[in-house]
Amino acid sequence: MKVRIYYEDTDVAGIVYHANFIKFCERARSEVFFKEGLSSHDESKKEHFVVRNIICDFVQVAFLGDLLEIRTQVLERKNSSVILKQDILKGEELICSFEVVLVYVKDYKAMKIPDNIYNILKKI
Secondary structure, three states: OEEEOOHHHEOOOOEEOHHHHHHHHHHHHHHHHHHOOOOOEEOOOOEEEEEEEEEEEEOOOOEOOOEEEEEEEEEEEOOOEEEEEEEEEEOOEEEEEEEEEEEEEEOOEEOOOOHHHHHHHHOO
16 A cells, blocks of 8 residues: 655654554555455444554654555464564665554454454455
8 A cells, every 4th residue: 555645644854753654554454454345343243453562663764745655464363363564665665664463352352353354364
């Protein structure tokens, strides 16, 4: 998924505010489900993913007007969780890298990730 950096994404120096990179990664994860006509949050079943852990490595800065690409891959699947690697790049230059642990929950209790949901994540 590509993201253009706008004024609202930056600090006073025109540099992307670090917390916005987390939002960009969230959007990329959500977009995978939206493309399938679904949401990662099924309100009718009260099932969805929650973020358990994020490890961030900020390598470079990004600026107002930059076009960034978020690349996501599944590193590992467990029963109720999945570990994703999300890299944000400007061209081929790594800006930051995230390792995100998502847990699938129903009524806020961990449950096995349904195969149809996992299969959507595999398309990333």
